[in-house]
Amino acid sequence: GDSVTQMEGPVTLSEEAFLTINCTYTATGYPSLFWYVQYPGEGLQLLLKATKADDKGSNKGFEATYRKETTSFHLEKGSVQVSDSAVYFCALRWGGKLIFGQGTELSVKP
Amino acid sequence: EPEVTQTPSHQVTQMGQEVILRCVPISNHLYFYWYRQILGQKVEFLVSFYNNEISEKSEIFDDQFSVERPDGSNFTLKIRSTKLEDSAMYFCASIPTGAAKQYFGPGTRLTVT
Numbered sequence: 001g002d003s004v005t006q007m008e009g010p011v012t013l014s015e016e017a018f019l020t021i022n023c024t025y026t027a028t029g030y031p032s033l034f035w036y037v038q039y040p041g042e043g044l045q046l047l048l049k050a051t052k053a054d055d056k057g058s059n060k061g062f063e064a065t066y067r068k069e070t071t072s073f074h075l076e077k078g079s080v081q082v083s084d085s086a087v088y089f090c091a092l093r094w095g096g097k098l099i100f101g102q103g104t105e106l107s108v109k110p
Numbered sequence: 111e112p113e114v115t116q117t118p119s120h121q122v123t124q125m126g127q128e129v130i131l132r133c134v135p136i137s138n139h140l141y142f143y144w145y146r147q148i149l150g151q152k153v154e155f156l157v158s159f160y161n162n163e164i165s166e167k168s169e170i171f172d173d174q175f176s177v178e179r180p181d182g183s184n185f186t187l188k189i190r191s192t193k194l195e196d197s198a199m200y201f202c203a204s205i206p207t208g209a210a211k212q213y214f215g216p217g218t219r220l221t222v223t
Contacts (some may be wrong), residue, residue: 036214043201043216044153089153096141097166098203098212100153 002027005059006090006101012078021075021104023090031068033057036105037045038087041107047075047088069110080108112136116202116216122221126191129219133185133202142185143203143212144177146170153201159185192222 007022025033035047048057062077073090075084085108088089090101117133123129135142144156157167176188185204190194198221203212203217 018169044214046211049211077181091153093212095166096158097143097155098145098153099155102152 002046002092002094002099003010004090004092004099004101005017006088006104009087009103010105010107013106015082015108015110016079017108018083019077019080019106021088021106023073023075023101025071025073025090025092027092028096029094030068030093034091034093034098035062035073035075036089036091036100037088040086044089051098051107063082071075080106082108084108112213114201114202114204114213116218117217118218119216120219120221121140122207122223123192125194126183128194129189131187131189131202133187133203133208133215134183135158135204136206136213136214139204139213141143141165141175141205141207142164144187145201145203145214147201147217148195148198156187156200162185172216189220192220194222196220199223 003026032051034049036044037047048059050057050066056065064075086092087103087105089103091098137191142159145153147153157171158165167192174190178186199216199217202215
């Protein structure tokens with residue numbers, strides 16, 4: 001069945017470091033892809049999305065490109081801030097439901 | 111921006127008791143979902159609901175679970191006889207027709223003792 005695999009966490013970075021969180025997916029069709037963020041004690045917020053191959057989603061300095069050839073949707077940010085500390089979930093949507101990866105915890109130190 | 115709301119924010123119940131988790135989706139949304147997240151694990155799909163009936167459910171969503179839209183605004187998840195392993199964060203989500211983005215509520219933390 002459809003699935004999403006993310007890199008293991010936790011990831012600890014210093015402020016202003018470059019961030020990459022890897023995400024790959026398995027799907028029978030061409031799903032929409034998402035990154036959600038969960039700040040401590042809060043619910044899920046959509047960070048960015050891409051609905052077709054080669055689309056780039058971006059928001060708040062984060063970017064991810066839908067790569068059909070490598071079935072990937074890696075999240076990147078050029079310079080992280082302490083306020084980016086959160087758990088990041090990669091997800092795909094095919095049909096109605098979302099299928100999530102296991103989440104990657106990011107901790108940014110000043 | 112309109113928000114999905116959920117009540118209560120935290121529910122503690124004893125094993126074997128029934129619980130009802132409540133959600134108020136965004137008013138013009140037509141598709142509704144429940145997900146759960148066991149502490150430290152991934153978010154898992156439970157059920158989707160459209161036009162007053164279940165459109166899809168996962169293998170987690172067994173006979174102990176049910177969903178209902180009792181009026182024009184609420185969307186509820188009932189667990190008939192809770193087990194310890196039902197302890198999790200439960201998220202409600204909704205979308206309008208044809209949209210990709212799912213709007214999530216803040217979640218209800220269910221603790222079964």
